Amino acid sequence: MKITSKILFLLCLVSTGLITCSGNGGLESLEDILPPASTASQTSKPIDDFQNEIFHSRQNAITRAVNSASDAVVGINVTQIQRYVQGSPFFDDPWLRLFFPPREYERRVQGLGSGFLISPDGYILTNEHVVHNASDIVVTTTDGKQYKARIAGQDMTYDVALLKIEGEQFPFIPLGSSDDIIIGEWVIALGNPFGLFNVNSKPIVTVGVISAVNMDFSGSYQDRLYKDMIQTDAAINGGNSGGPLLNSLGQCIGINTFIFTERNYSKGSIGLGFAIPINRVKTILPDLKNIGRVDRAFRTGLEVENLGPLEARSLGISRNDGVIVTLVNKDSPASRAGIRRGDVIVAVNSHRIRSTSDIQNVIQRVDLNESSIMTLDIFRDGKLIQVKLELEWVTDEK
Incomplete structure (x- = not known):
């Protein structure tokens, strides 16, 4: 029965004396049988609490680590000098080579990579191959500001470079330990894949696990030494080089460096990424900062x-x-x-x-x-x- 019909029916009962409006157990008011009024105002606070509970349930160790570290990640754009030699057309004739020697050419190419601040006074870690032979380095921070950077130190063997930008009170990422990482634990890769950092000045986040540790790559990798590497399935692509690999505490445990790809089909991530362990980097940081190179004499x-x-x-x-x-x-x-x-x-x-x-x-x-x-x-x-x-x-x- 509709509410209006109920009201009319009650009024008829009252007017005919079939129902009294007083007495114990009698009808005191229409509210006794009418449905309660809207309870939206009464339940607004419990609903807000419920929404807050849902919101906080979305927060976890990964989101907290990303939130704490993101502002310290930077995009790096470089202008590199590439040198190449054009052979003499008379390379088989030593006499003619005296008059037509091989020519050396230089060309400027644009490159990009990632990095992260490790101190409030503007020191940045990245890969050496990101800034190798760079004539100009521009660092973009997450507030959209751009800084001219200089190379404070670099080591080709370890593939690590230390950059410096002028300023103070920069956010920075604490360096953790790569000696106690656990195979299977969650890790987060932050960086500038394909230059996407330039779109909104924010790092791209990918998540994976530690797949393996102590991965040694023998042979020549452009005179670089890749030992005890950390393997992860967090997506790492072109431009991620130099970015931090974080644990769930928001600490840097490695520097994302290179990937294996299906070379005949794709140059993107297939879940085989490798990072330089941060404890290896720690051993050379004093030399990089103080003398600009690693003393191996x-x-x-x-x-x-x-x-x-x-x-x-x-x-x-x-x-x-x-x-x-x-x-x-x-x-x-x-x-x-x-x-x-x-x-x-x-x-x-x-x-x-x-x-x-x-x-x-x-x-x-x-x-x-x-x-x-x-x-x-x-x-x-x-x-x-x-x-x-x-x-x-x-x-x-x-």
Whole structure:
């Protein structure tokens, strides 16, 4: 029955005396049987509380980490100088090459990457390959401001660069520890993929997990040393290089550096991204800040040459089986290790040695910040022996 019909029916009952308007248990007012008035005003506060509860339930460790770190992420735009040589059309004729030598050209190319502030006075970490051979570096912060940046320090071996912009009270990301990360834990990659930072001056956020740790990549990567890398399936694309990899506490545990892709089909992320562990970066930060480079000057105290055919035959080995020691300096690391003239070095730190260039490449990649001891496999008197060579720092005595 509709409300209006109920009211008319009650009025009829009252007028006919069939119902009284007083007395215990009698009808005191129409409100006793009418439906209650709208309760919107009465329940507005509980609804607001419910909405707030839903809103706060959307907040989690990841959103809090992103909120705390986003303002410290920067986009980096660089102008790089690329040099290339155009060969002489007469490269087969040494006489004509005197008059038509190869020409070296330079061209300016635009590049981009990511970075993040690590101190309130404007120091920024990124990859060295992002700013390699850069003639101009412009940093964009999340408030849309742009700053000219200078390279305070760089290290090609570790692929790390430290930039500096002028200013103070910048937001920054605290450096965590990459030694206690857990495989499977959540991580967040922030950065500037494909230059999207320039759209609204905000970093792009992708989320994944730690897929693996201690990933070592042997071989030559443009003379860079990628050891103990952190693997993640958080999407990393072109332009993400140099950006931070965060844990759920909002701490930086790595610098996003490179990815594996399906080269024949795509250059985008397929869930195989790698970051430099932040503890490796911490070991070189003082050098980058104070002297602008990493001091890796050391000496071994020995000289080597490629094996000649007569030497190899007399030793009963192949010319490609190693390099022969031709000089051991007195009171040097080599002499203290017991290395002798005539020894044949066949391996260094488990890397096979077949020529002097091999041993130079291995020694150049020695990480003195990690260990100053090299392990040499030596062929001597028809037997293989192993010796430990402790490198010696070279200091300026000026």
